[in-house]
Amino acid sequence: MSPLDFLFGTTWDPQIAIRADQVAAKGAFGAVPLFAGTFLIMLIAMSVAAPVGLFSAIYLSEYASGWTRAVVKPLLEVLAGVPTVVYGFFAALTVGPLFRGFFNAVGAELVGGPLDGLGLYLMQVQNQMALVAGAVMGIMLIPFVSSLSDDILNAVPQSLRDGSLAMGATRSETVKKVVLPAALPGIMGALLLAVSRAVGETMIVTMAAGLQAKTTLNPLDTVTTVTVQIVTLLTGDQEFDSPKTLSAFGLGLALFAITLALNVVALRIVQKYREQYD
Amino acid sequence: MNLNPHISVDVQHAVLPSRAVKVRARDVNVFYGDKQALFDVSLDMPERSVTALIGPSGCGKSTFLRCINRMNDTIAGARVEGSIELDGEDVNDRSLDPVLLRARVGMVFQKPNPFPKSIYENVAYGPRIHGLATSKSELDAVVEQSLKQAGLWNEVSDRLQQSGSSLSGGQQQRLVIARAIAVRPEVILMDEPCSALDPIATARVEELMDDLRQSFTIVIVTHSMAQAARVSQKTAFFHMGKLVEAGPTDEVFTNPRDTRTQDYITGRFG
Amino acid sequence: MTDAVLSPPAAGQADRNAAIAARLKRRRAQERRFRWYGRAAILVALSFLAILLGRIGLQGYSTFVDYRITVPVYVDPARVDRADITGANYDQLIAEAVLARLGERDDEFGRTSGKLRELLSNDLGFQVLDIVRADPAKIGQTVSVTGPVGADAGLYFKGQIDRAAPESDRKLDDQQLAWLDRLKADGLISSGFNTSFFTKSDSTEPEQAGVLGAVVGSFLMLIVTAGLAVPIGMLAAVYLEEFAPKNRWTDLIEVNINNLAAVPSIVYGLLGLAVFINWLAVPRSSPLVGGLVLALMSLPTVIIATRAALKAVPPSIREAALAVGASRTQTVFHHVLPLAMPGVMTGAILSLAHALGETAPLLMIGMVSFVPGVPGGFTESATVLPVQIFIWENASERAFHERTAAAILVLLVFMILMNLAAILLRRRFERRW
Ligand SMILES: Nc1ncnc2c1ncn2[C@@H]1O[C@H](COP(=O)(O)OP(=O)(O)OP(=O)(O)O)[C@@H](O)[C@H]1O
Numbered sequence: 001m002s003p004l005d006f007l008f009g010t011t012w013d014p015q016i017a018i019r020a021d022q023v024a025a026k027g028a029f030g031a032v033p034l035f036a037g038t039f040l041i042m043l044i045a046m047s048v049a050a051p052v053g054l055f056s057a058i059y060l061s062e063y064a065s066g067w068t069r070a071v072v073k074p075l076l077e078v079l080a081g082v083p084t085v086v087y088g089f090f091a092a093l094t095v096g097p098l099f100r101g102f103f104n105a106v107g108a109e110l111v112g113g114p115l116d117g118l119g120l121y122l123m124q125v126q127n128q129m130a131l132v133a134g135a136v137m138g139i140m141l142i143p144f145v146s147s148l149s150d151d152i153l154n155a156v157p158q159s160l161r162d163g164s165l166a167m168g169a170t171r172s173e174t175v176k177k178v179v180l181p182a183a184l185p186g187i188m189g190a191l192l193l194a195v196s197r198a199v200g201e202t203m204i205v206t207m208a209a210g211l212q213a214k215t216t217l218n219p220l221d222t223v224t225t226v227t228v229q230i231v232t233l234l235t236g237d238q239e240f241d242s243p244k245t246l247s248a249f250g251l252g253l254a255l256f257a258i259t260l261a262l263n264v265v266a267l268r269i270v271q272k273y274r275e276q277y278d
Numbered sequence: 279m280n281l282n283p284h285i286s287v288d289v290q291h292a293v294l295p296s297r298a299v300k301v302r303a304r305d306v307n308v309f310y311g312d313k314q315a316l317f318d319v320s321l322d323m324p325e326r327s328v329t330a331l332i333g334p335s336g337c338g339k340s341t342f343l344r345c346i347n348r349m350n351d352t353i354a355g356a357r358v359e360g361s362i363e364l365d366g367e368d369v370n371d372r373s374l375d376p377v378l379l380r381a382r383v384g385m386v387f388q389k390p391n392p393f394p395k396s397i398y399e400n401v402a403y404g405p406r407i408h409g410l411a412t413s414k415s416e417l418d419a420v421v422e423q424s425l426k427q428a429g430l431w432n433e434v435s436d437r438l439q440q441s442g443s444s445l446s447g448g449q450q451q452r453l454v455i456a457r458a459i460a461v462r463p464e465v466i467l468m469d470e471p472c473s474a475l476d477p478i479a480t481a482r483v484e485e486l487m488d489d490l491r492q493s494f495t496i497v498i499v500t501h502s503m504a505q506a507a508r509v510s511q512k513t514a515f516f517h518m519g520k521l522v523e524a525g526p527t528d529e530v531f532t533n534p535r536d537t538r539t540q541d542y543i544t545g546r547f548g
Numbered sequence: 549m550t551d552a553v554l555s556p557p558a559a560g561q562a563d564r565n566a567a568i569a570a571r572l573k574r575r576r577a578q579e580r581r582f583r584w585y586g587r588a589a590i591l592v593a594l595s596f597l598a599i600l601l602g603r604i605g606l607q608g609y610s611t612f613v614d615y616r617i618t619v620p621v622y623v624d625p626a627r628v629d630r631a632d633i634t635g636a637n638y639d640q641l642i643a644e645a646v647l648a649r650l651g652e653r654d655d656e657f658g659r660t661s662g663k664l665r666e667l668l669s670n671d672l673g674f675q676v677l678d679i680v681r682a683d684p685a686k687i688g689q690t691v692s693v694t695g696p697v698g699a700d701a702g703l704y705f706k707g708q709i710d711r712a713a714p715e716s717d718r719k720l721d722d723q724q725l726a727w728l729d730r731l732k733a734d735g736l737i738s739s740g741f742n743t744s745f746f747t748k749s750d751s752t753e754p755e756q757a758g759v760l761g762a763v764v765g766s767f768l769m770l771i772v773t774a775g776l777a778v779p780i781g782m783l784a785a786v787y788l789e790e791f792a793p794k795n796r797w798t799d800l801i802e803v804n805i806n807n808l809a810a811v812p813s814i815v816y817g818l819l820g821l822a823v824f825i826n827w828l829a830v831p832r833s834s835p836l837v838g839g840l841v842l843a844l845m846s847l848p849t850v851i852i853a854t855r856a857a858l859k860a861v862p863p864s865i866r867e868a869a870l871a872v873g874a875s876r877t878q879t880v881f882h883h884v885l886p887l888a889m890p891g892v893m894t895g896a897i898l899s900l901a902h903a904l905g906e907t908a909p910l911l912m913i914g915m916v917s918f919v920p921g922v923p924g925g926f927t928e929s930a931t932v933l934p935v936q937i938f939i940w941e942n943a944s945e946r947a948f949h950e951r952t953a954a955a956i957l958v959l960l961v962f963m964i965l966m967n968l969a970a971i972l973l974r975r976r977f978e979r980r981w
Pocket residue numbers: 310313315333334335336337338339340341342353
């Protein structure tokens with residue numbers, strides 16, 4: 001197995017083939033679908049965490065009274081302290097069945113109508129859709145995004161806000177036109193750190209995402225991720241044969257490289273940003 | 279003859295016959311939480327002239343200035359009592375939106391605070407948020423005129439798209455002044471506008487003030503006696519939250535009525 | 549009155565003010581909307597927290613109550629062979645004793661007693677076996693045993709099996725439910741606080757599974773983690789902050805420590821698998837190897853927290869100590885470090901609390917195995933709380949889900965206690981210079 005096939009192969013099927021006509025006699029280890037799945041779930045997670053976390057941070061730093069901050073910030077820290085295995089449990093046993101029930105019910109309504117095909121599809125949606133793992137991961141990342149962004153917004157000098165308010169801008173205009181543009185690099189850094197967290201997150205996806213390697217952007221599809229595959233390759237009852245172990249370590253190395261690169265870039269940006277207002 | 283007990287020292291001596299009153303403060307008391315920062319301040323600020331507020335540090339000059347455009351609203355726990363009228367209209371009236379008030383009363387701060395945007399966008403900021411320019415060319419004209427009036431046009435006309443923070447401190451302060459006058463306010467408040475500038479830049483801003491007072495009413499806080507004497511027509515001396523003395527600048531400097539004023543301007547304390 | 553005449557606003561200004569005022573309503577609406585977005589975001593975040601914790605509480609609280617049955621069993625000498633005490637089918641004896649009380653007769657295939665056995669835990673059978681083994685004279689007598697009802701029967705008593713549902717959709721049929729009702733009415737069933745959840749370890753039978761083994765495992769593992777990460781992290785931080793020269797290398801190390809703190813935890817698991825298990829041959833699944841991996845993972849955070857605490861000690865203290873002739877080392881270890889200690893401990897406790905909840909790296913080093921007992925030492929196979937949660941969540945029986953949630957509650961209680969300890973420590977020693 002060459003590293004190139006590994007990194008750019010598009011078929012992932014680590015089971016040893018039972019029939020001769022299956023993909024490869026020794027299983028296929030093309031990691032592209034895993035990265036695609038990781039990417040999809042990360043995208044869903046960020047589309048939950050970025051707006052909610054950012055708006056929370058804006059409200060906390062620009063509007064909230066001292067009292068509100070004193071109550072809300074520790075509560076968000078609780079959300080941040082909940083172990084990921086707990087989020088995984090929540091995703092697998094609460095959110096999964098809930099979403100599935102919802103989509104199945106919507107599907108049942110649509111069947112027979114003009115959207116019959118969509119209805120049939122929705123009726124077959126599984127608990128392990130990307131949306132479930134992504135949404136719960138998004139919840140997990142909310143406090144991460146909000147506390148980082150809060151720090152960054154607080155580093156924007158008050159004199160800029162005063163300048164804008166004294167021009168007759170409303171608070172929201174001040175935030176949108178002065179504070180956010182000033183904080184933009186820092187916030188980008190914070191979001192990158194969150195992306196790195198999402199990419200490396202293991203338990204939620206292991207418990208709530210599927211095992212089917214697919215290259216898709218459909219949030220209702222079942223996808224698998226790099227971390228899920230590392231876990232499945234290295235645990236479970238299968239014999240500990242060498243291509244599996246090797247590819248697990250290969251995936252781990254790739255994961256490490258990606259997250260490290262994200263962190264280096266993100267921390268650089270945040271650092272630069274801080275220096276600008278020191 | 280003055281029978282009105284509310285009328286203070288200031289009004290009795292406000293002999294500036296040629297100027298109408300633009301901003302009129304009566305019995306202004308300001309509290310930060312339990313702490314009172316201003317005590318019964320009454321002061322008239324004449325139209326199209328420079329009024330200087332002087333006094334030792336912590337005496338409440340900035341606090342008084344911030345009452346005029348209600349910037350104290352943005353400080354948690356700050357409370358303002360008394361009346362401040364702009365053209366006879368109470369600025370603390372609930373029907374007057376502070377947004378509109380601040381469009382009419384601009385402010386320049388101690389440290390230049392250009393927004394992290396281009397020079398052009400800095401000056402266009404006010405007209406944009408208030409919707410004062412209907413077309414790009416109109417906005418261009420406003421920006422150019424404001425920069426010219428602030429005496430900055432010649433230095434920046436060829437680099438309007440550069441960041442405002444790339445300018446020198448003195449240029450930044452003039453940029454901020456251009457930003458303030460771009461919305462054509464009626465009053466401009468300046469809180470120690472030259473304290474972060476070198477003497478040459480200070481001289482430019484002082485010249486600028488002299489020009490600006492042809493069209494605007496200016497209230498300036500300064501720690502420099504010389505500056506107050508040079509730029510202002512009226513001077514008010516604050517001490518420990520109280521207005522001690524106010525009158526035409528010449529009179530206050532040459533013939534102060536109160537010994538505290540005398541001590542302060544001769545440098546005996548402060 | 550001698551008031552000076554107020555000037556009228558200039559005509560152009562009046563127009564301009566009108567133009568601004570005309571837009572004000574829209575801008576104010578925008579402002580309100582924006583403020584509501586912020587409020588809504590916080591509301592959403594907090595309601596997620598409430599739903600998450602509320603749901604887990606609701607799923608888990610019923611575990612803390614259990615239903616027990618007390619059965620007098622006649623240990624029939626015809627059925628229990630004195631020579632082969634362990635060979636007897638005690639579960640069947642018990643089931644028949646209960647059937648007799650219910651006035652039912654078994655059919656020739658044992659179907660009725662089979663259905664009844666589904667309602668009882670095999671723990672009862674083991675209890676009778678233990679009694680008989682301890683005292684073979686009990687054979688031929690009637691002994692009374694008390695033990696948990698079966699997992700599904702427990703769910704029924706807790707109201708989690710819907711009687712109205714079609715019989716085929718239920719784990720228990722109508723007859724079994726009727727039996728349970730009668731047993732309860734006859735006073736054979738009692739309920740109370742589920743102590744066995746805290747005194748037993750993992751089991752294949754949900755009604756007998758407890759968290760003791762996992763709690764002990766977590767405790768052993770944290771001892772290893774704390775014993776390694778705290779002293780090493782602290783010394784590394786002291787060196788970097790107080791002694792290391794400021795050059796390219798220390799800068800590089802500094803940047804990388806921050807980066808390491810953000811490396812996914814599963815990568816530490818892979819590292820542990822390769823280094824500790826394959827290379828150093830530390831026993832798999834043991835608290836020792838788990839603790840080693842988590843210590844690696846916690847090191848960067850401990851270092852960062854310690855350096856922050858050291859930075860917070862004002863230089864005047866160092867200068868004062870140096871001025872009275874203390875050496876650099878004495879200054880740091882006698883004066884600076886003691887002052888920084890509360891901050892260091894707070895940071896250490898917080899990172900240990902984080903390690904306590906960590907699961908992913910432990911899956912890599914074989915901690916997912918079924919461990920029925922309490923681990924006796926650092927090198928024995930063990931499981932830990934978060935992994936126990938993961939294992940139970942994977943089980944198919946519904947009764948395990950309840951226990952999963954309960955185990956989460958236990959884990960959260962430990963984490964809350966640790967965080968409280970950190971907060972108290974911070975409050976108690978908070979110092980302002
Ligand atoms: N935001 C605030 N909260 C509480 N007290 C304040 C606040 N701002 C000012 N004060 C207090 O009000 C008093 C007047 O302050 P102010 O800033 O108006 O003084 P100043 O005359 O402008 O002084 P300086 O010349 O140093 O700028 C001071 O005692 C100050 O401590």
